[in-house]
Amino acid sequence: MKKILMLAVATAIGLAIAASAKAEMKRVAIKPPNGHALSEIISGYEYRSKETKVLQDDDIQNPGFIWVEQGEELWSQTDGSAGKSCASCHDDATESMATVGTVYPKWDDKVGKPVSLEQRINTCRKDNMGAKPWKWESGPLLSMTTYVRHQSRGKPVNVSAEGPAASWAERGKKLYYQRVGQLDMACSSCHEDNYGNRIRADMLSQGQSNGFPTYRFKWQKIGSIHRRFKGCMKNIRATPYKVGSDEFVALELYLATRGVGLPVETPAVRN
Amino acid sequence: MAKSKPRIKVPKKAAKGDVITLKTLISHKMESGQRKDKKGEKIPRQIINKFTCEFNGATVFSCDIEPAVSANPYLQFTAKIEESGEFQFTWTADNGDVFKKSQKITVA
Structure with missing residues (x-):
């Protein structure tokens, strides 16, 4: 009898965990304009744990x-x-x-x-x-x-890639889809084809830039988007470009256009 | 982060008998003493090792902080408030640096 009761309790707990995990899966997304590379635009915030979100949302707790x-x-x-x-x-x-x-x-x-x-x-x-x-x-x-x-926190990203910047956004787009490194991966391999999936223990996001500069637990400090680019490139065993290089600025520009409409979250907190 | 800067959040007013939440964060790199530099030599430990909170001279909360704590340690705790007075927060680092911050609270 006792065993059955314990089993029932365990099942109940299991169900509760499954339910809460499902609740966490609901992610706020915005609808992209026609012709956008993504079918939904989601901030990296939505892929983080409840605890990390709390940290970002409280201005005293947020180390940024x-x-x-x-x-x-x-x-x-x-x-x-x-x-x-x-x-x-x-x-x-x-x-x-x-x-x-x-x-x-x-x-x-x-x-x-x-x-x-x-x-x-x-x-x-x-x-x-x-x-x-x-x-x-x-x-x-x-x-x-x-x-x-x-100062722009909460306001939608409104980066323009029109006029003379268009060719730079195009260059950034090329870099985004260019497979590089020993692992032969592009930005899109993770952040377009596999967002929402796990890469080992890590949850992949769309790699949006609306929260930068971002406080990362891994860094134990705040860092720029270019530092993040470098880290990503090292992960796929490619030789990173330099911070502040034309390549990274072009990529930053293109990446920002993928996230137009997302609210600025600076300083965001990520793991 | 050359200089550590404490940040605190304490309500300015409270009713007698209220349980209030106190939030503190100090910027500090919390060098654990376990890491090695490029030459392979140990980077000496440099952390905030003690935190105390006093109210009108009496200790409300205190703790030792160990090397496993991340950079920019955040501490949150509660206190029951009976009278007006001043909270005094103190952080002590390995190298003897002491960081202080205080705030008054009025009991209506």
Whole structure:
């Protein structure tokens, strides 16, 4: 009798677990426009565990806010020969940067190519502040990028690949579908053909960029999308391009167009 | 992360007898002492090893933190509040650095 009871309890628990797993499977998706590569657009947030989502949603628990706060401090700190800070020209970031995070990478007429937010910040430092550009993946550049993009949190990604940027998006698309490395895989092998499936213990997402810079548990800190690209390329045993390279900016641009409409989540939390 | 910065969340007001939730996070790399650098030499341990929370001088919560804890440790706990006063949070690191933050709470 006791055994049967225990079995019944175990079955009940099993059912409960199955039910909760099913509840977790329901993912918020947005409908893509006609001709889009994906049949549904889903943020990486939807592929993470309940615990990770809680961490992202609470501004105190979310460790990415360390960088948001640092960026806020840097915003009004003067630097460089012109004796200016970001705030000298752009005033209040909550207003002046309110939608900036939704449109990068963006075409820049001066350099004749699309630039990422990191590159735009450094151009501003060099040309307008007379300050030294920050190193890619350095604390200050991550902080400032995170702070600026955070101002657009909740607003839909609105990156444009029209006009002169079109050929760059095309280049990014080529890279996205180009099989490389010893494992002979392309971005699409995981993030288009297999999102929602597991690759060993990891759950594959669509590889959307709406949460970057993102706090990753694996990194124990925040990181740029280019760092993530590098990691992905190493995983498929390819030689990664350099952070800030034309290849990565083109890929970042194309990737962003795949996620148009997703809300900016910076700073997102992923594992 | 050159300098560690604590972040806390404490309600500003509470009713007598309320159980309130206190949230704390400090930015710290929490170098475990288990890793090796490029030359194969051990990177010395450098972690936050102790956390205390005091209310009007009396300890509310304290703990030792061990090397297995991730970077930027987050701690959350509750306390029953009987009177107005000040919470004092203290983090102590291996190298002797002490980080403090405090916040007042008013009991209506």
